[in-house]
Amino acid sequence: MKFYLIFWFSLLGITGIHAQSTFRVEGKTIDFHNSSPLANAEVRIGNHKTVSDAEGIFVFKSIPEGLQILTAKHPDCDIFTEELTVDRPLRLTIKLEHHATEIEEVQISSATRSKSLLSVSTLSKEDISQNSSENLGNLLRSISGVSTLKTGNNIVKPVIHGLYGSRILIFNNGVRMAEQEWGSEHAPSIETTAFNRINVVKGAGMLKYGGDAAGGTVLLEPRIFPAKDTLTGNATLSFISNGRGVKTGVQLARTWENRWFVTAGGTYKKLGDLYIPRHTLQNTGAEEHSLNFSFGKRSFMQGIELSYSHINQEFGIFRGAHLGGSEDFYRALSNEKSVYLDDFQYQIQHPKQEVGHHIAKMEMYKRFYNAGKFSLQYAFQLNHRKEYDIRRGEYSTLPAMDLKLMTHNLKFGHLLEREKWQIESGIEGNFQDNFPDPSTQARRLIPDYLRYDAGIFSVFQYQFSDQLKAEAGLRYDFTQYDAYKYYDRSEWDQRFADRFPQFVMSESGSRILVRPQLQFHNIAVNAGIRFAPSEFFSGTFNLSRTSRTPNAAELFADGLHHSAAIIEKGDLSLQQEESYHINFSAATKLNILNGLQLEVSPYLLFSDNFINQLPTGIQNSNRGVFMIWDYQQTRARIFGVDADLELGINDLLTWISRFSALRGDDLKNEEPLILMMPAHFRNTIEWKSKNDSRLFFKLENETVMKQHRFPIRNQTLDVIENGAIVSKTLDTSSTPSAYSLFHFSAGMGILKNFNINVTVNNLLNTEYRDALNRLRYFAPELGRSLILNLHYQF
Numbered sequence: 170m171k172f173y174l175i176f177w178f179s180l181l182g183i184t185g186i187h188a189q190s191t192f193r194v195e196g197k198t199i200d201f202h203n204s205s206p207l208a209n210a211e212v213r214i215g216n217h218k219t220v221s222d223a224e225g226i227f228v229f230k231s232i233p234e235g236l237q238i239l240t241a242k243h244p245d246c247d248i249f250t251e252e253l254t255v256d257r258p259l260r261l262t263i264k265l266e267h268h269a270t271e272i273e274e275v276q277i278s279s280a281t282r283s284k285s286l287l288s289v290s291t292l293s294k295e296d297i298s299q300n301s302s303e304n305l306g307n308l309l310r311s312i313s314g315v316s317t318l319k320t321g322n323n324i325v326k327p328v329i330h331g332l333y334g335s336r337i338l339i340f341n342n343g344v345r346m347a348e349q350e351w352g353s354e355h356a357p358s359i360e361t362t363a364f365n366r367i368n369v370v371k372g373a374g375m376l377k378y379g380g381d382a383a384g385g386t387v388l389l390e391p392r393i394f395p396a397k398d399t400l401t402g403n404a405t406l407s408f409i410s411n412g413r414g415v416k417t418g419v420q421l422a423r424t425w426e427n428r429w430f431v432t433a434g435g436t437y438k439k440l441g442d443l444y445i446p447r448h449t450l451q452n453t454g455a456e457e458h459s460l461n462f463s464f465g466k467r468s469f470m471q472g473i474e475l476s477y478s479h480i481n482q483e484f485g486i487f488r489g490a491h492l493g494g495s496e497d498f499y500r501a502l503s504n505e506k507s508v509y510l511d512d513f514q515y516q517i518q519h520p521k522q523e524v525g526h527h528i529a530k531m532e533m534y535k536r537f538y539n540a541g542k543f544s545l546q547y548a549f550q551l552n553h554r555k556e557y558d559i560r561r562g563e564y565s566t567l568p569a570m571d572l573k574l575m576t577h578n579l580k581f582g583h584l585l586e587r588e589k590w591q592i593e594s595g596i597e598g599n600f601q602d603n604f605p606d607p608s609t610q611a612r613r614l615i616p617d618y619l620r621y622d623a624g625i626f627s628v629f630q631y632q633f634s635d636q637l638k639a640e641a642g643l644r645y646d647f648t649q650y651d652a653y654k655y656y657d658r659s660e661w662d663q664r665f666a667d668r669f670p671q672f673v674m675s676e677s678g679s680r681i682l683v684r685p686q687l688q689f690h691n692i693a694v695n696a697g698i699r700f701a702p703s704e705f706f707s708g709t710f711n712l713s714r715t716s717r718t719p720n721a722a723e724l725f726a727d728g729l730h731h732s733a734a735i736i737e738k739g740d741l742s743l744q745q746e747e748s749y750h751i752n753f754s755a756a757t758k759l760n761i762l763n764g765l766q767l768e769v770s771p772y773l774l775f776s777d778n779f780i781n782q783l784p785t786g787i788q789n790s791n792r793g794v795f796m797i798w799d800y801q802q803t804r805a806r807i808f809g810v811d812a813d814l815e816l817g818i819n820d821l822l823t824w825i826s827r828f829s830a831l832r833g834d835d836l837k838n839e840e841p842l843i844l845m846m847p848a849h850f851r852n853t854i855e856w857k858s859k860n861d862s863r864l865f866f867k868l869e870n871e872t873v874m875k876q877h878r879f880p881i882r883n884q885t886l887d888v889i890e891n892g893a894i895v896s897k898t899l900d901t902s903s904t905p906s907a908y909s910l911f912h913f914s915a916g917m918g919i920l921k922n923f924n925i926n927v928t929v930n931n932l933l934n935t936e937y938r939d940a941l942n943r944l945r946y947f948a949p950e951l952g953r954s955l956i957l958n959l960h961y962q963f
Contacts, residue, residue, distance in 0.1 A: 196261030205588035332384030347576040358526035360459040365392035380693025381717035411954030412440030541585035571606035618652035691716035748776035763817030779805035847876035863918035908937035
């Protein structure tokens with residue numbers, strides 16, 4: 170740790186100074202952050218040593234005249250040395266960077282100060298390393314209250330408390346991921362092994378990051394390096410039985426004692442067709458590669474960082490979800506018998522999805538005594554997505570959708586800390602340009618649009634005592650869309666002509682070109698307290714209001730969404746989604762066996778204009794048979810509870826249990842909300858050695874109950890039966906049966922820096938379907954998968 174020392178010298182009016190050989194030196198050690206006194210700081214001048222008292226005061230009664238060496242240190246801090254001229258009585262004020270160890274220690278980055286007022290769950294570097302072959306969505310499933318919404322088995326996104334998509338904010342090294350604007354069927358383009366920890370903040374209230382995080386915030390944070398002159402890194406190699414695949418990656422870091430650093434890394438992953446019990450699914454392979462680079466300097470007082478990351482992903486879409494005839498579609502859904510099975514291969518054919526995501530960031534910060542910390546960040550993102558359908562003739566090699574989304578973000582922040590309180594404020598601006606390439610010769614799912622955002626926030630925290638802390642925050646955001654979109658004349662006349670005649674620009678035959686210019690004003694508020702009457706009990710209570718602008722898919726979507734195998738319909742008339750939240754959490758520690766920790770977190774959400782997506786029909790076209798999903802607004806209520814229990818049975822054996830359940834209601838239509846997470850349990854028993862072998866064994870059971878509450882949205886399909894057209898009713902509403910899975914993992918250290926881990930997912934090769942997989946009608950979930958991870962660290 171580095172110390173910054175500021176001296177105020179005062180002559181005490183003593184005469185005859187030239188005759189004196191010693192002088193009195195006194196002073197005070199204080200925290201640079203908030204000017205609070207620092208007790209037990211050791212101060213040394215020459216051969217004289219003393220320790221500051223509870224008020225930070227130190228006194229040397231007799232220091233010899235002349236040049237002396239002053240040193241100061243505090244517990245867990247490095248020593249700072251400076252020359253001091255003693256030629257008269259001195260009064261010193263020493264400002265120490267008391268929290269500078271946060272630069273090197275375990276932390277929640279920007280969320281550190283807010284952790285105690287919110288429900289935060291953390292995945293450590295060890296958790297990430299042991300599951301290095303998993304995507305972000307699957308990795309977060311181990312956290313209570315978190316599930317996944319899937320489109321097949323390669324496209325997976327997190328769901329927190331039943332909410333997903335734009336209601337979940339994902340920050341990649343401080344940059345908000347800009348890719349949910351095209352709909353919830355787009356998985357986060359993130360390579361998790363590049364990060365040191367992943368923090369999940371459940372519920373609303375993180376106003377620093379956005380006023381629209383109704384579900385929660387996911388923070389992916391890289392390693393903060395110590396001030397050492399060294400080269401460090403790690404290399405991983407994973408072999409994956411399901412898909413007969415492999416993943417490899419390398420991460421390097423060069424650091425210096427002056428806190429400059431350079432990092433670089435990359436990964437590659439390849440999978441063939443995925444395996445379900447007794448079969449493989451055609452065209453379900455995946456290939457992806459990523460790279461990252463950064464350099465800069467991070468000290469307590471100031472820092473600068475430039476970084477760049479890129480990930481490219483190619484996913485096959487199960488061929489059996491894109492069916493060309495009504496009869497095949499009916500048989501697949503009514504009999505639950507998958508088609509297009511077996512014939513394993515690595516080649517990815519149409520339909521498929523290709524995604525490239527680039528992030529470039531520049532960040533700098535500076536601390537000033539009494540003025541606080543000022544920070545500035547600029548980030549650029551380019552998300553390029555292509556989706557390929559099964560097309561014939563001259564269009565066979567063209568993508569059916571080709572979207573480029575460019576995002577520019579600039580934000581300025583200020584943090585002011587004092588002994589009992591702190592206030593953090595900021596302003597930011599955001600600009601997006603979405604371009605759908607017309608050369609696809611297909612209807613554009615998402616149109617050309619520009620989006621402008623501006624936001625300002627302030628969050629105040631006050632600590633009444635060690636037992637009671639409070640927070641209040643306010644945020645305002647403005648959003649404007651400027652879009653160009655074609656509608657069929659019949660649809661425009663039926664849905665929007667009366668409400669938005671000012672948007673019409675031109676008409677051509679059966680098509681109308683419109684220019685929607687939409688503005689949204691959003692206000693978000695949060696208030697919370699944390700109370701800890703003893704070391705064995707703590708609780709938090711939060712009230713919040715979020716306000717979210719509809720994303721581009723909700724407003725403008727119009728056509729076939731190939732990755733989801735559905736037809737989507739947006740609604741220009743959607744208003745901002747405002748929701749009110751109550752979150753409570755109670756945690757206790759008990760001296761049972763080797764220690765028991767229990768946390769229970771109930772929550773409630775209510776919204777008068779909740780944006781929901783519902784199936785409204787089936788369309789049979791020359792591109793296949795697909796369900797139609799419309800975006801609508803309704804009154805909604807969601808309430809639920811998360812529970813976490815950890816019991817140390819002895820020094821080596823631990824039992825961990827997690828439970829989550831919720832209920833979602835569409836109050837307007839008097840029916841359950843669709844795609845709500847069913848109740849589920851996760852129980853883990855882990856044995857971990859205490860010696861250098863790093864040996865561990867873990868057996869986990871995951872039980873998901875049947876979701877009995879769902880809206881009845883069955884659809885009618887015309888099929889040819891015995892030469893006649895017959896209308897059939899498809900049960901597209903009922904949810905799959907409950908299921909219970911077992912997973913096993915074990916690992917050990919070989920030599921000093923080499924680890925080997927073995928994981929078996931779905932140990933018993935159970936066949937099941939997941940209610941939150943939008944392709945569950947066409948195929949069950951994955952069968953058994955054995956994963957061997959080799960990890961070398963240097």
